[in-house]
Amino acid sequence: MSKKYKRALIVIVLCALFVIILLDFPTGKNEAYVKQWYQKTIVFPDSMTFYHWGKEPVDYDFSDAQYKVLVLLDSVSCISCQLRLDDWQRFIADIDSLTETKFSFVFVMKPVSKHELYTTLRIENFEIPVCVDDRKIRQINDIPNDGSHVFLLNHSNEIICIGNPIVHRTIRDLYLEILKKKQ
Numbered sequence: 282m283s284k285k286y287k288r289a290l291i292v293i294v295l296c297a298l299f300v301i302i303l304l305d306f307p308t309g310k311n312e313a314y315v316k317q318w319y320q321k322t323i324v325f326p327d328s329m330t331f332y333h334w335g336k337e338p339v340d341y342d343f344s345d346a347q348y349k350v351l352v353l354l355d356s357v358s359c360i361s362c363q364l365r366l367d368d369w370q371r372f373i374a375d376i377d378s379l380t381e382t383k384f385s386f387v388f389v390m391k392p393v394s395k396h397e398l399y400t401t402l403r404i405e406n407f408e409i410p411v412c413v414d415d416r417k418i419r420q421i422n423d424i425p426n427d428g429s430h431v432f433l434l435n436h437s438n439e440i441i442c443i444g445n446p447i448v449h450r451t452i453r454d455l456y457l458e459i460l461k462k463k464q
Contacts, residue, residue, distance in 0.1 A: 343385035
């Protein structure tokens, strides 16, 4: 990828994030958040256990993906409300149909009720393995324990986009634009 293309992409991403931040949060807080996390490399723990439907351990290797969406969910609210699995499944289907990019989703959460998590994942037939984390990934990367965080990572686990594509249409469109250009 040429330097000119990288620069243009960075400008597009920063402008879009700036607009989203202005629409969503007090300006100073979001600007600082984007500056803090943009282009930071996420370090994954050596061992992460993933579960199919939140219950059955499975091998889930996302290390060779060109792009990853890291979804860190807090345990404050109800799992089914916070997950919005129907929306995630539509977004995943959109990525699959619109791009040929090797893509992985890394869902990491610490639910208040594991039973509620199992039930929700099974009822919604959510096939992507989920890591029930004991806060290792947050500790390693100094990510606050409160709140949810969603990052788009490149192959080197560098954050190239910040925000939840399920909650914000602009972020969703930005994710798709980035992935389409990378083909």
